[in-house]
Amino acid sequence: MAELNLKQIIDRLNTEFTGENRKLVFWYDDKAEFEEDMDSVELENAKVYRLEKDNQFYTKYFFEREDTTTNYLIYAPFPKPEVKDNHLEDTMLYSKRFFADRASLLSVDLGIEEKYKHVIEKHIKFFANKDRTQRFYDLEIENFNEENILVGLLSAVCKTKTCSFEEVVRIVITEGDIEDNKYLEEMDKYELLGAFWKLCEQQFGYVDSDPSLERLMVTLFVTYSARYLQSEVPASWRSFVSMKQGNVIAFLDNLMNSMLYRNDYDRLSAYVASGLKVEDNLAKYTPEDIVHLDTFAYVDELILKWITERLVSEDVAAKLDEMDMLQICDTRSKMHFGGVYENAYAMLENAFTIINAANYGGSDDMKSIVKKYESEDYMIDTAYRKFYFYYDQIEDTTSYEKLQTLVENIYTNEYLNDLIPRWNTAFCGEDGLVVLPLQRNFYNGFVNHSKERTVVIISDAMRYEVGRELFEQMKDDPRCTVKLSPMMSSLPSYTRLGMAALLPHNTLEMKDDYEVYADGVLCNDLAGRQAVLQGHSKDSICVQFDDIKNLKKNDLRNIFTGRQVVYVYHNQIDARGDKANTEDEVFVACEEAIKEISDLIKKISTNANTYRFIVTSDHGFIYKRDKISESDKIGGVNGKDAWINRRYIVSKSSITEDGVSNIGLGYVLGYEDDKVISFPTSSNVFKVSGGGQNFVHGGSSPQEMIIPVLDIKMERGHMETRPASISLVSMVQKITNLITGMDFIQSEPVSDTVKETTYRLVFMSEDDERISNENIYVADSREPDSAKRIFRMRFNFKNQKYDKNKQYYLVVIDDNKKLELFRHPVMMDLTFADDFNW
Incomplete structure (x- = not known):
């Protein structure tokens, strides 16, 4: 790190005068900081010549006529004159200049070209502190230009580990207050605030005569929303839509998909949503307009409301953007806020299965009943179980009460009350005990x-x-x-x-x-x-x-x-x-x-x-969740000479009530016994005291008896497994649009040896700079048909200059192992008109 001290200056001067050729070195000490020290300066291979403002002609004569062999440091305790006033300008053409101000030392030490020294000079106050200076050095910036010097200074202010403006913005909006932001105050102290807002304009298209952090965030979230809304954004939002959509999407995607920062995204999203009156504005859109929007949590509430209404109406064929309700639930549950609403989506998926079973019609013979239950009907019982498993985990179920009533009615009245009587008719027939192993x-x-x-x-x-x-x-x-x-x-x-x-x-x-x-x-x-x-x-x-x-x-x-x-x-x-x-x-x-x-x-x-x-x-x-009503109870039975339970009665004689079947106990158990088993032919129960109201068994039904x-x-030892891999279907070699869709395929279905795997897909430069949004894909398909395992990912690229001589890559990373799966090279051929002008 460059330090301003006399010993260092003398050492640097001595290195200037090495070699056999005669050298003249001019040092214009603009502020005369070292004028008093020059009397004590002794150089190893040169003399010190003090230049005065009025002795330029003599100096020129002295070096070119009187002493033409000695090395000289020509020290001037004043700024270098303009060319027209400097009579030594031609002498300087074959001489060198030496700089000893802090900006010059820093520039030399860091390898910053002279043409960018003014950036260091403007913000020299920043380098007055050793810790700040060290943070700038630690960024290890290469190939300095005006922009990355400023980004480096901003990065040092925000204490980032890399020189990245996106990381600067992330820290500013996630770790500082919105109103009185400590990072912006620090930037202002070192005259960097203007650079920050200029970079916000360049990177994110945020243009504002009176910029603020709040409006920057609104610009980011509105621009992101504009990409995924299927129609125009609300009129009151339109002024916030940026032209740098790809950069914005890449930034927010990376924020929301990060395990480290996703909670920060949620907090900022909620803050912006409040200011934008998201609930009022988005409620005016059709569900199809917002089905792919993932900016605000409220979108999921609207989608959930729509699905619930469709299900309550038993409109199981309803679709959004060619996706049926199961696909919508699956897609939304994998999006950013899917984790918040995963129980609701899972509940609706299972409600869909039950409602789809309305107007259930079963088979009549035992073999067909068993075959249908084993292959299809069991899924209705599973869906009913899963429906309540997830329903019970939702804190407020008020909006799902009608759906719950419908699910209960269909499950009991249209499914159980159709299936169980058919089962019992067949069970009491000649094939009742021969179709299934006993x-x-x-x-x-x-x-x-x-x-x-x-x-x-x-x-x-x-x-x-x-x-x-x-x-x-x-x-x-x-x-x-x-x-x-x-x-x-x-x-x-x-x-x-x-x-x-x-x-x-x-x-x-x-x-x-x-x-x-x-x-x-x-x-x-x-x-x-x-x-x-x-x-x-x-x-x-x-x-x-x-x-x-x-x-x-x-x-x-x-x-x-x-x-x-x-x-x-x-x-x-x-x-x-x-x-x-x-x-x-x-x-x-x-x-x-x-x-x-x-x-x-x-x-x-x-x-x-x-x-x-x-x-x-x-x-x-x-x-069954609903409490058993009196109409579901079979009365007229007594327990004097019988063993009575809610779902069965064992006695010496048959029960002759309606809705009751009888079968010999000896016949069922395979031995001689004159006792009789009486059981409801539906899901009803006998009217007895005690016992639960929802959970029953003992009777005759597929649910109780299959x-x-x-x-x-x-296997002994360990069997190798492998992750479900994905590969690129689209043979893309060149990117020509800021928004590009690409097709991929999950190479093989998930199985006992092929495991579900999560992948992150992003485009990067050869310098490992992210240039697109990051997509997340869960490879969990069990489809044997390879065509059904093809999926499309859409990438939004940063609106910036791309070097045609550099290599860029589509990078696919196994998120579980944090290992790169593959890297596909592409050429970036995008027309870009912006430039970084200060």
Whole structure:
């Protein structure tokens, strides 16, 4: 760093007089700062000659006639005269000039050309402080010009790590106050404020006779909005639209997409939105006009309102810009404010699925019913579950009340009340117990003949559609091979009977006290179930999930070592649903159950040398959010000689009420028994005291009786996975427009070995300067058709000069690994008329 001291000056002068040729060096000390010191200055290879204002002719004569061999420093304690008044001008042509003012020292030290020295001189006050000066040096600017000197000074004021005007603006608007901004005050102190506003004009097109930070921000946000609005911006905003749209979009995109600064963007967006009266102005636009606008959070509220209104009207075919409602929800949820409204978008996606199922029409024979449920209908139950899972996470659901009522009506009246009677008609027919594998045959069908240790995880009340979600998740584990098949639970579909049926047994019966016995053993607790299991497989054990979930590696291994079969009992869903005060949490419990089981499988396979797992359930459930009304309850039953539950009655005689079917218990369980199971043929319940109002099971319905069986094989060791890659489809070699669209393709669908990956796409110079906005793309498509994995990205380029001799690149970065995927070279061939004039 340049310092103004006499020793340094003498050292620099001595270097000037090295060599064999005679040298004359002129030093005009404009302010005579060193006049007193010159008497003591001694140079190693030169003499000091003091120039006076009136001895120029003599000086010229002296150097060219009297002493033509000695080196001289010609010191003048006054500014250099104008050429017309300087009689030594021709002598100076074959001499050198020396500068010892701070600006000159800095310029020489930094390698700044003489023609830019005036910029340093103008702002010399800035360099009076060592820390500020050091910050300027630390920017390591190369190839100085007037602009990057000023940007460097501004960067040093803002304490940035790089010489970047965009970074200066970011710090000014995010770290300083809008009204009394400390950075602008600091700039003003060093006469840099004018340069700041001039650069704002050059970079962002912000022109203002009385510039302010607030109006700069309004210009940025309005210009950004103008790009994505499908019509003119509001009249009151038009004066703020800048011609440098590409630069503005690149700047705000980088701000909103940054994990470090996205919260700053949100705060500034809310501030500008208030001043622009965004709610009043944007409410006048059609949803199609704003569907791609992402500047303000209020846009999402308008889009959500439109989707909700369409759904309430059951207009499931409605589109915006050729996107259906599912595509709109997916697109908007991935945009900047999507994280704020992700629960609402997810809720609406699932509402769409349910409303799309209005006017449901099912099949009549058991085989068709099962096939349709396994391939299609389960998704309605999943959508209903997901709808409430996300609905319950929204703080204020007032605007969705009509939608919730519609969802409830369609799910209950048009779906359940159509499907369940068809199911029960078929169930009571001759094919009722032959289409699906029966739960009572589970052990022989899935466990008995396995030659390797098998862990059976029984999750209480995990119905088929929940198991299907676990299946989809396990498929994405590269170490996992998984098969899913449906199985018919026992009837009544309740825990004690289902748990007993899943055990190996020769006999399965419900005695007159309605307790369930397998092989004559009462198995309503862990000890009884283990006794039955060990009667068929001595090297076996039954454990509770809660007892092993947190075990350390050695303790876990000790449980499994030497075992052939391990039954693990998991109770997350039923435990929550069966309690009146927590039954509305049952869908949260489903999500937790999926994660707990997945984690347990991975833990056991990693730590206990066990690689085969079977996940199943004792029964499913029906959940409806609305409280059961009196009209949904079947009366006229009594419990004197019967076991009565909300969804079933077991007794010696049939129930002859309307809406009730009867079937022999012995027929269902495969043994001789004269007891009868009576059950509602719809989703209604028997009128009994106690119990919950929303969560029920025990009866006959696909939701209660179709249960999942997941057969899982975990690979030993580690299986390699790779990220879903993307590549450029458009063969673009030259960029000729400030706004350019390019097509890409996700190379292969997401699968168990190909993982969802997030990419950042941006154009950069060979000097790593960003010259476009940054796009974010989530490669998560599972489409097998490659044509459906093609997507388009639009890039907005900075409106600036581009050097045709320089290389520019499209850079694609894996955001998860922070690694560059590829770099595609392009030529920038843009017409640019602006220049930087001061």
